[in-house]
Amino acid sequence: HGQACTPKNSISFRVTSSERSHYMPARDIYLCAAITKKDTFEWIVEKATELGVTHIIPVLAERSEKKSLNEERLRKIVVEASEQSGRGCVPLIHQIKNLSEAFVAVKNIQSVVFHTEAELFSKDELKEKGDANLADSSPLAVFIGPEGGWSPDEIDMFHTLKVPVRSLGNQVLRAETAVIAALSRVVFTNK
Secondary structure: OOOOOOOOOOOOOOOOOOOOOOEOOOOOEEEEEEOOOHHHHHHHHHHHHHOOOOEEEEEEOOOOOOOOOOHHHHHHHHHHHHHHHOEOOOOEEOOOEEHHHHHHHOOOOEEEEEEOOHHHOOHHHHOOOOOHHHOOOOOEEEEEOOOOOOOHHHHHHHHHOOOOEEEOOOOOOOHHHHHHHHHHHHHOOOO
């Protein structure tokens, strides 16, 4: 009575200490995300932090629903999300930038634009291009548009700057879903 039953030939362990993982992201990833409504953008920031983004640049796009953000609240979210996911560093939240300013901020960094409005692409552009240039460990800037996607003028700017524009498929995705889908392609390409 009162004694734990232990099978023969068993081993028991006792935990004497524990330490949280403090992983460091394998590469610098700049998420240049168009500003969306408050709750959605806060959710984007939280999930991007969990996925290992190192910099978050809020972009004021033509179709952005909101023009301002509570930067103090966003900093609190990245700290909490970093702790929750066991990160050893906290992403840097940049000040809001328009699209041109965002490109200046990442001018020496390889960039890729993800777009959810498939009808803006020709059949050639929608062909699978592969993710070879997403797979290395060099810094990468990932641009994600707002609800309604990037405007035709913004798409023209990407083409003028020779930044590859990738489709996320034929379906129209919400901005926060597009962030998860795009970052998953970038973060887990080598996994």
